[in-house]
Amino acid sequence: MQDMKSGNSLFDWFNQRLHLTELKAMAEKKEVPLHKHSVWYYMGGITLMYIAIQVVTGILLMVYYVPALDSAHASILKLNSKVEFGWFIRSLHSWGANLMIFFVILHLFSTYFMKAYRKPREITWFSGIFLLVLSLAFGFTGYLLPWDEVSFFATKIGLDIAGKMPLLGEPIAYMLRGGAEIGQETLSRFFVIHVAILPLLLIGLVGVHVLLVQMHGMSTPKSVLEKNGKNLKKEKFFPNFLMKDLLVWVLAFNGLAMLVTLSPWGLGPEADPYAPAPMGIKPEWYFLAPFQALKLIPAQVGPMEGELFGIMAMMLVGLVLLTVPFWDRGDSESRSKFATVFGIVVLVAAAFFTVWGAM
Numbered sequence: 001m002q003d004m005k006s007g008n009s010l011f012d013w014f015n016q017r018l019h020l021t022e023l024k025a026m027a028e029k030k031e032v033p034l035h036k037h038s039v040w041y042y043m044g045g046i047t048l049m050y051i052a053i054q055v056v057t058g059i060l061l062m063v064y065y066v067p068a069l070d071s072a073h074a075s076i077l078k079l080n081s082k083v084e085f086g087w088f089i090r091s092l093h094s095w096g097a098n099l100m101i102f103f104v105i106l107h108l109f110s111t112y113f114m115k116a117y118r119k120p121r122e123i124t125w126f127s128g129i130f131l132l133v134l135s136l137a138f139g140f141t142g143y144l145l146p147w148d149e150v151s152f153f154a155t156k157i158g159l160d161i162a163g164k165m166p167l168l169g170e171p172i173a174y175m176l177r178g179g180a181e182i183g184q185e186t187l188s189r190f191f192v193i194h195v196a197i198l199p200l201l202l203i204g205l206v207g208v209h210v211l212l213v214q215m216h217g218m219s220t221p222k223s224v225l226e227k228n229g230k231n232l233k234k235e236k237f238f239p240n241f242l243m244k245d246l247l248v249w250v251l252a253f254n255g256l257a258m259l260v261t262l263s264p265w266g267l268g269p270e271a272d273p274y275a276p277a278p279m280g281i282k283p284e285w286y287f288l289a290p291f292q293a294l295k296l297i298p299a300q301v302g303p304m305e306g307e308l309f310g311i312m313a314m315m316l317v318g319l320v321l322l323t324v325p326f327w328d329r330g331d332s333e334s335r336s337k338f339a340t341v342f343g344i345v346v347l348v349a350a351a352f353f354t355v356w357g358a359m
């Protein structure tokens with residue numbers, strides 16, 4: 001009774017129940033280093049903002065979308081042409097998905113080159129790699145849902161390639177397809193994975209990832225520490241850095257809104273599973289690099305089938321990236337250099353094959 005009397009504002013009411021002052025103190029304890037690479041600290045936050053947009057627009061799209069072979073395409077057509085602002089929400093979701101994946105990749109490489117994966121942030125790194133896999137899975141499953149010609153054949157190619165993976169490839173591809181061919185079963189499965197399974201996993205894993213960042217604070221690159229030592233400038237995360245984060249989010253949202261209004265997301269003709277695949281079908285840009293690289297591998301490499309060889313080589317590159325916190329711990333200059341060169345080679349090769357694939 002006494003407490004309620006002394007704290008008569010709305011804030012006090014919530015504070016007594018939710019311990020807001022303690023949460024604020026925790027946020028205030030975190031400091032963000034200020035140096036010439038600090039701009040990269042915004043990338044994770046931008047990704048987070050785009051995820052929030054995906055959740056909101058995704059829920060709105062579900063109001064009209066029907067995951068059935070005879071109505072999926074028609075429901076998207078209705079959204080695009082009849083529903084008030086339907087085209088806008090759909091374009092926000094489609095462009096937003098692309099920007100989200102772009103920023104996940106940018107965030108991955110920026111933390112990689114700043115060597116933020118080193119002790120004590122190994123688990124932050126692993127959770128990040130799984131977030132990348134989840135983001136790509138979102139892109140792959142969402143692409144099929146409009147059930148247009150391009151999405152149908154691109155998914156077919158994607159599942160065929162996935163089926164070539166050693167051991168579990170074919171059973172997984174069969175399970176995702178729900179049979180030997182792409183049809184209603186595939187659409188239902190992709191829909192459930194896209195709107196229920198992946199969001200649950202993503203929200204849980206993002207929670208772990210951000211909590212770990214909060215626990216460990218932001219890392220400072222070794223070169224900056226060596227140069228500035230104890231004179232390194234820092235600012236409080238709350239409210240200083242968060243205010244800057246908010247400003248960057250407004251800019252990032254504006255970028256998305258510009259893309260949406262200048263180039264609303266289109267819809268191709270309805271998929272016809274019995275029609276021949278149109279010429280030049282390509283997957284989305286984030287799958288172009290492996291798609292293009294696989295095309296270059298000869299049919300047979302030694303005793304192995306060419307595609308299998310290519311897939312295994314790419315899986316090996318992925319494994320090297322995943323395990324980098326174990327083999328570049330910061331105690332060996334030569335391994336550190338190798339990690340940097342390896343990252344540059346992967347980045348340049350991925351960019352090169354993506355541009356080539358797009359042409």
Ligand code: HEM
Binds near residue numbers: 044219
């Ligand atoms: C859905 C995707 C992701 C979200 C929402 C997310 C979010 C964040 C946020 C908000 C931060 C703090 C600010 C920053 O450093 O940018 C952060 C830090 C970090 N993230 Fe992510 N992230 C995601 C994916 C990834 C990926 C793919 C990786 C790498 C494999 C990764 C590795 C890291 C690391 C190592 C840090 C610590 C950086 C440091 O201490 O300097 N994250 N993440």
